Amino acid sequence: RTGIAETITIASDAGLAPEITHIKAQGHEQGRAGEIVRMMERATASGHYTPSDVYPYLAGKTGLADLLIPAWAQDGGSAALLGRFRQPGLRARIAAESEAIMNARLTGGAAGVYFPESRTRLVDLMHAEKAAAGEMVIRLIERAGAAVIPTVLQFGAEGDLETFIENDTTAIACDCGATTERPTHPRYSGAFPRVLARYVRERRLLTLEQALYKMTGLPASIVGIVDRGLLSVGMAADITVFDPGTIIDHATFEEPALASEGVREVLVNGRSEWHEGRATGGRGGTALFRARSMPTRPASFGVDRAARARSAIESRDAPGASPPAPRQRSGSWRLDLRVRQGRASSHAEGALRIEDGSRVVLEMLDFGELQTSGRWAALSGIARSEGTIGPVTIIIDASDPALEPARALVSVEGPSGHREWTLPAKAFILESARTGSSRR
Numbered sequence: 001r002t003g004i005a006e007t008i009t010i011a012s013d014a015g016l017a018p019e020i021t022h023i024k025a026q027g028h029e030q031g032r033a034g035e036i037v038r039m040m041e042r043a044t045a046s047g048h049y050t051p052s053d054v055y056p057y058l059a060g061k062t063g064l065a066d067l068l069i070p071a072w073a074q075d076g077g078s079a080a081l082l083g084r085f086r087q088p089g090l091r092a093r094i095a096a097e098s099e100a101i102m103n104a105r106l107t108g109g110a111a112g113v114y115f116p117e118s119r120t121r122l123v124d125l126m127h128a129e130k131a132a133a134g135e136m137v138i139r140l141i142e143r144a145g146a147a148v149i150p151t152v153l154q155f156g157a158e159g160d161l162e163t164f165i166e167n168d169t170t171a172i173a174c175d176c177g178a179t180t181e182r183p184t185h186p187r188y189s190g191a192f193p194r195v196l197a198r199y200v201r202e203r204r205l206l207t208l209e210q211a212l213y214k215m216t217g218l219p220a221s222i223v224g225i226v227d228r229g230l231l232s233v234g235m236a237a238d239i240t241v242f243d244p245g246t247i248i249d250h251a252t253f254e255e256p257a258l259a260s261e262g263v264r265e266v267l268v269n270g271r272s273e274w275h276e277g278r279a280t281g282g283r284g285g286t287a288l289f290r291a292r293s294m295p296t297r298p299a300s301f302g303v304d305r306a307a308r309a310r311s312a313i314e315s316r317d318a319p320g321a322s323p324p325a326p327r328q329r330s331g332s333w334r335l336d337l338r339v340r341q342g343r344a345s346s347h348a349e350g351a352l353r354i355e356d357g358s359r360v361v362l363e364m365l366d367f368g369e370l371q372t373s374g375r376w377a378a379l380s381g382i383a384r385s386e387g388t389i390g391p392v393t394i395i396i397d398a399s400d401p402a403l404e405p406a407r408a409l410v411s412v413e414g415p416s417g418h419r420e421w422t423l424p425a426k427a428f429i430l431e432s433a434r435t436g437s438s439r440r
Contacts, residue, residue, distance in 0.1 A: 001029055001036055008039070012048040015401075017296040019222055020052035021175070023164050026155035027105040033160035037167050044169065049298055051222045053173035054164045056194045058107075058156040061116070061185045061253060064149035065141055067105070068113070070097045078146040085138055095134030102133055105155060109133065112154035116253045150184070152253045162205055165195070169298070171219040172211065178285070186256045190249030193260035197248040208244055217299055224294035226371065226378040227393045227413075233347060233368035234380035234391040237270035293397040293411050297373035303432055305370055306340040307377040309396065311427035313354070313410060332357055335410065335423055337396075339379060341370040348379060352394070354412075354421075361385065362412065364392070372430050375399040375408075383414055390415035398425040 004020055011018035020040065025033045043050040060067075065074060065081070073094045074081050084090040099110070106112030110133035113122035126136045140149060164170050174191040176183065183189060192215055199205040206214070220229025228236045240263060247262025266274035271284030313333045339350035352364035368380035375398040383392040392414035403409060408425040412418070 001025070001032055001039075004036055005039060008043045008048065008050055011050075012043065012046075017049045017051070019296065020050065021173075023052040023054050023170065024156050025160040027103070027107070030107070030157040030160060033163035037163060037170075040167075040169065044298075049169075049296065051169040051171065051218070051296070051298075052164070052167070053171040053219065053222070054161070055174050055187045055191050056161065056165065056172070056199065057185075057187055057191075058158065058161060059112075059114075059152050059154045059253065061150065061152050061256075064113075064115075064137060064144075064151040067153060068098050068101055068137055068151075069094065069141070070101070073097075082142065082145070085142055091138060095132065095138055098134040098137050099132065105153070107154040107156065110136075113137075114152040114154065114253070115149065116152055117150055119254065162199070162203075165199055165214075166205060169218070170214070171222055172214045173219050183251075183256045186249070186251035186253060186258075188251070188256060189258060190251040190260055193242075193247045193262060194249040196242070196244065196262075201244065201247075213299075213301075217301065221297050221299045221371075224290050224296055225288065226294055226395060227380060227391075228288075230369050232380055233366050234382055234393065235368060237267055239265070239267040241265040291395075291411070292400055292402070293376070293395045293409060295373065295376060295397075295399070297371075297376070300370075300372045300432070302343050304341070304343050305372045306431040307337060307370060307372060307379070307396065307429070308339075308431075309335055309337040309408075309423060309428045311335055311423045313421040313423040333361070333421065335421070339367065339370055348381075352379070352381075352383075362392070362414065362416075365389065372432055375425070375428075375430065377428075377430055385412075385414050386416040388415035396423075396428055398428050 007018050007020065023036070025031065025036060040050040040052065069081065073084055073090070084094065102113065103109040110122050110126065115121070122133065122136060125140070126133060129136065129139070131139065165172070172192065172195050174187045176185070176188040179188070195211055200208055200211045217229040227234070228238055231239070242264060243262045247260065249260045250258040251260070252258065263274060265272065268282070268284035269286065271282045272280050273282045273284060274280065311334070313335045334355045336351065336353045339348050339352060341348040348367040348370035350367065353360060354362040362383050362385040364381045364383045366382040371378045377396050379394045381392055382389065385392070392412060395411040396408055397411070398408035400409065406425050407422045408428045410421040410423060412420070
């Protein structure tokens with residue numbers, strides 16, 4: 001709790017949005033999830049948006065020494081650590097501090113330490129060897145030498161986990177990534193199916209729609225992504241097809257590689273990656289890079305929103321543009337943007353056109369999602385540009401402190417590549433039902 005409060009304070013003072021990742025109330029702070037959520041809500045209400053993410057397990061998996069041996073004792077690597085064990089005074093200090101760490105961080109102290117490969121608990125080994133918790137940890141590390149001892153550390157309580165899962169601004173997430181190696185934690189294979197089976201279908205803690213939003217649209221808005229996280233015109237086709245009645249996880253800490261059931265198809269960038277229970281070998285994934293105009297922001301779903309701008313714009317050279325956009329005299333290029341989306345609508349509607357004199361540089365043909373936040377907006381869709389029709393993402397940002405105060409950046413990723421223009425910020429108007437007023 002103290003660490004989360006410090007993170008919020010630092011981010012707020014710096015004008016940033018923090019993300020409380022892998023949020024938990026561990027060890028002696030179990031039962032305080034409600035306090036933590038209220039602290040985050042107060043920060044958001046005061047203008048400092050504070051989201052978080054959680055994975056649906058009550059334990060982590062790491063090496064025995066990693067979290068239970070104090071950092072000063074590990075300085076210099078395994079050889080230095082083993083050398084300190086041979087010094088009686090240091091050995092006693094390390095043992096005492098290790099026990100303090102267990103008592104502060106873990107459920108039941110030493111009772112929260114489990115070795116999945118041998119399927120034994122630390123307390124069982126302590127009893128067999130008549131050793132205290134800290135001393136037993138030291139003995140195990142000595143016997144392993146430089147080898148890592150896979151260890152499960154029980155840190156949380158189910159009630160706290162459910163409080164975090166229910167919180168509106170907590171995403172369901174996993175930082176595991178894709179791997180062809182043997183996973184070390186069951187969340188690699190089971191995190192999302194576990195939520196859908198356990199907390200949606202069985203416990204009804206979330207509706208299916210709420211859970212899916214927490215796995216898609218919410219994490220996308222937290223990390224700043226503008227073209228993913230929604231099934232919408234112009235957005236990347238990252239799609240999972242599953243059976244909500246049968247989806248379930250099977251991975252455990254002893255067998256973390258066990259596959260889940262119920263996932264029928266997975267598309268990444270429109271390419272099949274998983275079909276009929278097995279990987280296809282497709283490689284539709286690509287590295288995603290966050291641009292300056294992709295802020296962490298509250299999702300704008302569930303509110304009426306609109307963006308308007310009719311203004312002369314100025315071309316600017318854009319990195320990666322092909323061919324580079326030539327600079328034009330101010331006033332030769334024009335932007336006409338009039339877009340609105342109702343809170344219950346699945347797509348925006350209106351008009352968007354960028355012209356160079358009498359030549360149409362870009363015209364939106366089909367609208368997807370309009371996202372708004374403060375002095376920022378993003379719009380997806382299908383557009384015609386330079387004779388080519390394809391998906392497009394447009395961002396208008398008048399909130400970047402690096403911009404001139406009176407300027408807004410227009411960034412377009414579309415059929416003709418990446419283009420950027422600027423326009424007077426006063427010409428860019430956002431309307432949102434959150435406040436019932438216009439914001440410039």
